[in-house]
Amino acid sequence: MxxxxxxxxxxxxxxxxxxxxGSARADTVLLAFQDTTPREDLYIHAYSGTFATMPTGAMQFNVTGGTATGFGSTLTSFCTQIFTNVYPDPTVSVPYNVVPLTGLADVQQQPRGNGVNTPAQQTAIANYLTELWGRYDQFTNTAVGAAAFQLDVWKILYDPVGSTDLTTGNLNVFGASLTDPAVALATQWLSTLTGDTTQFTNNPLYAGQELVGLASAGYQEQITIRDIPGVPAxxxxxxxxxxxxxxxxxxxxxxxx
Missing domain, CATH: 1.10.12 (Lyase 2-enoyl-coa Hydratase; Chain  A, domain 2)
Known part of the structure; x- marks a missing residue:
């Protein structure tokens, strides 16, 4: 030769x-929604909508198939679309595309048709979500922690990044929920965020893992974590x-x- x-x-x-x-990264995962737990049931305003006793917390899915790698048999995620329903039947699997955070619908555009986010805004939102996960996902194993985390995800998506007041804005709580411990914790967490993604990438808890979006054409989109896929065999x-x-x-x- x-x-x-x-x-x-x-x-x-x-x-x-x-x-x-490269082609292995354009992948899908089949998910069957099981429950939102742990959680708090909170009163929430989102834009012009009012949601009484909204289940606010960690969403649990069974992983039933798909081409995606890096997931186990179950996964925990957080909702990024408060105005879209998750498929409710736990025996039915729904395909989700695994995408970067900037590929999620409510990162690309402002909810309720209020305009398209610029690429800089999309990046800022993704960075805040990444920092939030790196700092505080480890505390979502309780109802208060899971609810606070989900509130912060929605606040980052629905109001300008850097917003910390959960009593005003496009996303806010009202009534009895104002005194829920999860709201105070969510406010505290929001006040620490600057978009510093190294809080995730340098956190040894997430070594070898990546934060991804789960995009769907018809059902509630999610953010979750998975092991970073290696070179295919x-x-x-x-x-x-x-x-x-x-x-x-x-x-x-x-x-x-």
Missing amino acids: TATTLRWVVAAITAFVVGTA PAGLILGLLGVCTLAARVRVIRSA
Whole structure:
């Protein structure tokens, strides 16, 4: 194998491997909604809508299939679309596309048809959500913590990033919910956020993981976490074979010199 031929082989196989790895990231997951737990039932205003005893907390799904990797048999997520329903039948699986946070509908556009967010706004929203997860998702195993976290997700999506007042704005609570401990905790958490994504990327709790959006054309979109998929097995095998071929070619060149 001449040096020129070897270069062509390397280029062709590398292009195949890169293409295979890239295509693996355009993936879907099948989810069956089970429950919102832990949670608080809160009174919430969102734009012109009023939601009495809105289930506010962590959403639990069974993972039943799909092409996506990095998920277990179940996942916990948080809602990004308060005006859209989740499919309620726990025996029915719904396909979701796994996307970056900027690929979610209510990150790309303002809810209730109030306009399209600019790319800078989309990035800012995604950064605030990432920091929120990195700082506080570890505290969502209680009803108060899960409700506070979900309130903050909605506040980041529905009001300008940096908003911390849960009594005013496009998203706010009212009535008896104003004194719920989750509201005070949500306000406290919001006041610490600056869009610092290193709170997630440098947090050892999430080493080897990524924050993703779950996008759906008809049902409530979500944010969740998964293990970062590696190079697909077939591509990894090809890379190994490429190394063997390269070594063999070099040995042959040396012997013929």
